[in-house]
Amino acid sequence: MGDIRRRGAVALGITALVTPLTLAAGAGTAQAAPGCTRSAGPYQKQVEKFLGRPVDGKQSTADCKAIRAFQTKHGITPDIGYAGPVTWGVMNLMNKQKAVGKNPNKAGKCPVNKGRIACVDLTLQISWIQDGKKLVYGPVPVRTGRDRYETRTGLKKIYWRHRNHVSTLYNVPMPYSQFFDGGQAFHSVGVSMWNPPGSHGCVNMTPKDAKAYWSLLKNGDDVYVYGRKPGT
Structure with a gap:
């Protein structure tokens, strides 16, 4: 029953919206690092706050690198640094788990x-x-x-x-x-x-x-x- 092979993008109450890879070429506020999107996602501010980044709602190279590292660590695909609902869903769940305490x-x-x-x-x-x-x-x-x-x-x-x-x-x-x-x-x-x-x-x-x-x-x-x- 343990699944360690298949990785999907649907989890944590979110059933859709997998960021298109074409967003990597989208307009943004900074030059993108290799494999990174320059587009700010719909949860940009929430994700920035979670990661301890400056909360301005604008994608930067440093933002994208931090988001992408988080996505890669937890198997969230595509890992292009886009602050979408799957990424925020994982972070939001982490916040709720932490709030449980002991x-x-x-x-x-x-x-x-x-x-x-x-x-x-x-x-x-x-x-x-x-x-x-x-x-x-x-x-x-x-x-x-x-x-x-x-x-x-x-x-x-x-x-x-x-x-x-x-x-x-x-x-x-x-x-x-x-x-x-x-x-x-x-x-x-x-x-x-x-x-x-x-x-x-x-x-x-x-x-x-x-x-x-x-x-x-x-x-x-x-x-x-x-x-x-x-x-x-």
Whole structure:
């Protein structure tokens, strides 16, 4: 279920508008660096603020380089430095995740009467482990199922763990797999947690977080998945 091959441009509540590559030749306020567009995007000011750039709504060579570096890091295509909705969507989600702080279950949506439980908030794309009301680990960013491959919601249980699992469906490594619903599992991947459009249903994690979940959870532990991933 872990998808580390296909990269798309649709994610985080945005279903369209992939910037045409022809924008690289568009009019702008500065000479573009190689591979960079000179056009200011519709989210130019928001993206500039997120990246700590001067907020003037005008594209500069330095702006484009910074935006492009962010896009390349997180697998956002085309990575030409255009401040479009996909790029801003990723940044906006990061802001929302950061705002959660150390109280991810503030709304009480993940059960506190189950003892140790792994919670997955699809809306914010975060996960954590709690024991009653006590936060044990996280919250951490995760990458869940894309449109038509959604991570299924509800109360589950970890039923099988395989440290060096390889997907028989996609023939890709799924280290530290902990399966909780059919072929859906927690496991580590080698791409950014904000890499659109998402997994094939699994809850992708960084290697560090997947290892921590492996050490903190066991067969029979509860998993609760709720919310809805933007764009699904």
